[in-house]
Amino acid sequence: MTTFRGANCGLGAKPVCSVFTDTGSNATEGSGGVEMRYEAPETMKAAVALLASDEHGRVLAGGTDLLVQLRADTIEPSLVVDIKKIDEMCAITRENGGFRIGAAVTGAELGEHEAFKSVWPGVVEALELIGSTQIQGRATMGGNLCNASPAADSVPAMIAAGAIATIEGPDGRRDVPVGEVATGPGRTSLRAGELVASFLFPEQAPRTGDAYLRFIPRTEMDIAVVGAGVCLTLDDSDVCVAAKVSLGAVAARALAPEAAAKALIGTPVDDAALAELSRAASAAAQPIDDKRGTREFRIQVTGVMARRAAETALARAKGA
Amino acid sequence: MTRYHVSATVNGDEIDFLCEPEQTLLDVLRDELHLTGTKEGCASGDCGACSVMLDGRLVCSCLVTGAEVGDCAIETIEGMADGERLHPLQQKFLDHAALQCGYCTPGLLVAAKALLERNPDPTETETRYWLAGNLCRCTGYDKIVRAVLDTAAEMRGE
Ligand SMILES: Cc1cc2nc3c(=O)[nH]c(=O)nc-3n(C[C@H](O)[C@H](O)[C@H](O)COP(=O)(O)OP(=O)(O)OC[C@H]3O[C@@H](n4cnc5c(N)ncnc54)[C@H](O)[C@@H]3O)c2cc1C
Numbered sequence A: 001m002t003t004f005r006g007a008n009c010g011l012g013a014k015p016v017c018s019v020f021t022d023t024g025s026n027a028t029e030g031s032g033g034v035e036m037r038y039e040a041p042e043t044m045k046a047a048v049a050l051l052a053s054d055e056h057g058r059v060l061a062g063g064t065d066l067l068v069q070l071r072a073d074t075i076e077p078s079l080v081v082d083i084k085k086i087d088e089m090c091a092i093t094r095e096n097g098g099f100r101i102g103a104a105v106t107g108a109e110l111g112e113h114e115a116f117k118s119v120w121p122g123v124v125e126a127l128e129l130i131g132s133t134q135i136q137g138r139a140t141m142g143g144n145l146c147n148a149s150p151a152a153d154s155v156p157a158m159i160a161a162g163a164i165a166t167i168e169g170p171d172g173r174r175d176v177p178v179g180e181v182a183t184g185p186g187r188t189s190l191r192a193g194e195l196v197a198s199f200l201f202p203e204q205a206p207r208t209g210d211a212y213l214r215f216i217p218r219t220e221m222d223i224a225v226v227g228a229g230v231c232l233t234l235d236d237s238d239v240c241v242a243a244k245v246s247l248g249a250v251a252a253r254a255l256a257p258e259a260a261a262k263a264l265i266g267t268p269v270d271d272a273a274l275a276e277l278s279r280a281a282s283a284a285a286q287p288i289d290d291k292r293g294t295r296e297f298r299i300q301v302t303g304v305m306a307r308r309a310a311e312t313a314l315a316r317a318k319g320a
Numbered sequence B: 001m002t003r004y005h006v007s008a009t010v011n012g013d014e015i016d017f018l019c020e021p022e023q024t025l026l027d028v029l030r031d032e033l034h035l036t037g038t039k040e041g042c043a044s045g046d047c048g049a050c051s052v053m054l055d056g057r058l059v060c061s062c063l064v065t066g067a068e069v070g071d072c073a074i075e076t077i078e079g080m081a082d083g084e085r086l087h088p089l090q091q092k093f094l095d096h097a098a099l100q101c102g103y104c105t106p107g108l109l110v111a112a113k114a115l116l117e118r119n120p121d122p123t124e125t126e127t128r129y130w131l132a133g134n135l136c137r138c139t140g141y142d143k144i145v146r147a148v149l150d151t152a153a154e155m156r157g158e
């Protein structure tokens, strides 16, 4: 197959994407030199049929991971199925008091949706951390999840929010918690012919706040060394009655340690509870050592990020 | 090799082209349409030299396939000046010496224009964040940011 053209003049010689290949699939996977076909079906059914017809088919959403991988020859699909012409994939709708977000909705679009942003500021801030303005114009939550990088920013925020992925496939629809989709670097639990159609963010309890924070060595355009998403709910006397904590970039997939959530539940989210949250988050982290952070550093920073995310979530819950 | 027939508008002109499924919009602009103002710095979404507008959104044309842009409206640096008359941003980039080698300049101009269309009065911080995906090896960015803020002020009539 023809490869992408053009010389690399080194302008962009930054570690951003190497991290994804480090943690993503290493071997070239696919059809071995077969020509790549492009299809842009207009219905979910047609997309599923196309994907089911070719085991080396790939979904194309924003392409901000896929095109980088095509160019690096880490994947060689014989078919790419562009899902952006399917209305349902691009829609933001209300459902039973919650929101349903199409898998192909871009970061820019979700960030401009004031109603969603006011209910789930943590999810939006996580999604908006992905890349630059240019990347935001294309990148989707579906792609972020299905690319299955352990450092994917929107994933811990979605897990903390309790989001459900609606999956379409040859056997129909099924709903699974977002945390069950990615199974390891570059791997998902999606079966042959399946794709993520949308995400359901269920109706939020009153006095709930969410937040996502990541640690990166720069202030923009870098991949999380540690990421932490927290969502918590308070009762009328400011006691935390529900909480979810999710950690990114510190294991093969985003974690949702029960002990970290338990550290908050039943407390007024005071210093003692936050210290316990920090400890539990650090204890749950199983990070790698690499040039962007040692294991010890990442473990310590996990506790700090979890605590700070919880403080922001708490302030938002009180304001909500 | 399958070639895809694509119709789109580029800088307001209706155009048709043939492209291979692996060709990016950047490849199409440069190699098929000979619009070489849009530059390739990294081809991986990191540098912003390839920035164009796609249906009103700022994107990296190196991360869009040519086959995807059917019926889309694309705007490139070639559409920025009005004949011989430079866009205010282009003039201010010259006035402020906001370029040296000029390789990043088309991408920065397209990105800065998108910013000012959304936000006619950006702060310096907003400007720097908006342009964080446009790398420049030469200028150190400061003159670029001054040029953008000065253009914004001029366009607001200050
Ligand atoms: C310069 C740059 C900076 C970046 N910075 C960050 C960052 O800070 N944080 C971060 O998390 N990521 C970052 N990324 C990675 C990337 O932008 C995100 O992962 C993005 O969300 C991917 O979405 P997409 O729509 O572009 O996915 P695509 O590239 O279209 O798809 C990604 C993968 O998911 C599959 N897929 C996509 N949609 C579906 C679906 N609905 N169902 C099943 N499979 C699907 C595709 O087949 C492909 O394997 C960066 C990328 C670049 C180029």
Ligand code: FES
Binding pocket: A012, B039, B040, B041, B042, B043, B044, B045, B046, B047, B048, B049, B050, B051, B060, B061, B062, B063
């Ligand atoms: S060439 Fe597209 S971002 Fe660098």
Ligand code: FES
Binding pocket: B098, B099, B100, B101, B102, B103, B104, B105, B135, B136, B137, B138, B139
């Ligand atoms: S002027 Fe040379 S890269 Fe910006």
